[in-house]
Amino acid sequence: xxxxxxxxxxxxxxxxxxxxxxxxxxxxxxxxxxxxxxxxxxxxxxxxxxxxxxxxxxxxxxxxxxxxxxxxxxxxxxxxxxxxxxxxxxxxxxxxxxxxxxxxxxxxxxxxxxxxxxxxxxxxxxxxxxxxxxxxxxxxxxxxxxxxxxxxxxxxxxxxxxxxxxxxxxxxxxxxxxxxxxxxxxxxxxxxxxxxxxxxxxxxxxxxxxxxxxxxxxxxxxxxxxxx
Numbered sequence: 001x002x003x004x005x006x007x008x009x010x011x012x013x014x015x016x017x018x019x020x021x022x023x024x025x026x027x028x029x030x031x032x033x034x035x036x037x038x039x040x041x042x043x044x045x046x047x048x049x050x051x052x053x054x055x056x057x058x059x060x061x062x063x064x065x066x067x068x069x070x071x072x073x074x075x076x077x078x079x080x081x082x083x084x085x086x087x088x089x090x091x092x093x094x095x096x097x098x099x100x101x102x103x104x105x106x107x108x109x110x111x112x113x114x115x116x117x118x119x120x121x122x123x124x125x126x127x128x129x130x131x132x133x134x135x136x137x138x139x140x141x142x143x144x145x146x147x148x149x150x151x152x153x154x155x156x157x158x159x160x161x162x163x164x165x166x167x168x169x170x171x172x173x174x175x176x177x178x179x180x181x182x183x184x185x186x187x188x189x190x191x192x193x194x195x196x197x198x199x200x201x202x203x204x205x206x207x208x209x210x211x212x213x214x215x216x217x218x219x220x221x222x223x224x225x226x227x228x
Contacts, residue, residue, distance in 0.1 A: 013047065027060055034088050039076030049076055053085075064089035065122035093118045105138045106131070109220035112175060112211050120177035120213045128155050128176040132169035137208070140169055155192055157199040164205055171206035181215030185226070193221055 013029040022030060031050035038045040044052070056074055057063040063085075071082035096118040106112060112131070120127060126148040132140040143163050146155050164172050174196065178184075185193075193210045200207040209222040221227055 028054055031085075034084055035077075035081060037081075042075060044076060049074075053077070061122065064092070065124070100131075100139055100142075102139050102141065105136060106133065106173065106208075107137070109209060109211050109218070109223050112173065112209075113213060113218040116175050116177075116211075116213050117216075117218070120175075121181070121215050123177050124179050126176055126179065128174065130160055130164065131173040131175065132164055132167050133171040133173060133208070135170040137171060140167055155196075157195055160196060161199055161203060161205065165203065169205065171208050172200065173208045174210040175213065176210075177213040183212040183214030183217055183219040185212060185219060185221070190226070193226070197227070 013025055013032050016029070017025055017033070028047055028050040031053065032046040035046045035049045035053075038049055052074055053063055053071075054060065057066055057070075066086075068079060068082045068086070071077050071085060072079060077085075100106070100111075100115045116129070128145045128148070130143045130145055132143065134140055141163070145160055148154055160172075160174075163169075174193070176189075189210075189212065193207075196210075197207045209220055209227075211221070212219045
């Protein structure tokens with residue numbers, strides 16, 4: 001195998017990054033710095049390995065959603081390398097999120113979408129999250145209520161409102177994702193939201209919105225007038 005160390009320094013990804021910054025490097029070259037080692041059995045360099053990963057999954061976004069088992073299907077990628085790749089993408093997702101800290105006052109559905117989009121857009125299961133708010137719509141706490149199957153999330157009002165009552169929240173806002181990428185609400189979404197609003201009214205808790213996160217887009221029940 002002709003390893004990267006045998007390349008001219010001007011061609012090596014690490015040396016190029018140190019000299020020129022990360023911008024000139026290709027996706028494969030940047031990924032190679034995470035992969036680090038090639039595949040001795042095939043003679044592939046780290047850059048070759050990175051190119052194979054991108055080719056196999058089609059693009060970086062699909063690669064970012066790959067499971068450990070899927071990554072390890074590629075020769076030369078074991079659990080350790082798979083973990084490093086997944087850690088890199090998770091850090092990127094967290095960096096991309098517009099952080100909502102406790103005490104932050106939520107004023108729009110766009111603000112909530114900006115926080116949850118990168119976290120939820122590539123999830124393969126539906127995740128249902130409650131945002132507990134005080135009387136001035138300031139965030140008290142974020143709670144993941146459930147993680148459902150590929151197509152549906154099973155949510156019961158009892159599970160949703162138990163922490164709301166325990167934390168003495170004045171209001172609550174719901175967020176969940178659609179793995180399909182289409183944020184249009186299903187009939188199940190509409191019926192669930194109706195049940196949760198009714199439960200909130202009985203307990204004196206304001207249900208402010210239900211936001212469905214898709215791929216690059218979202219739907220707000222409140223903005224769409226579905227709370228009338």
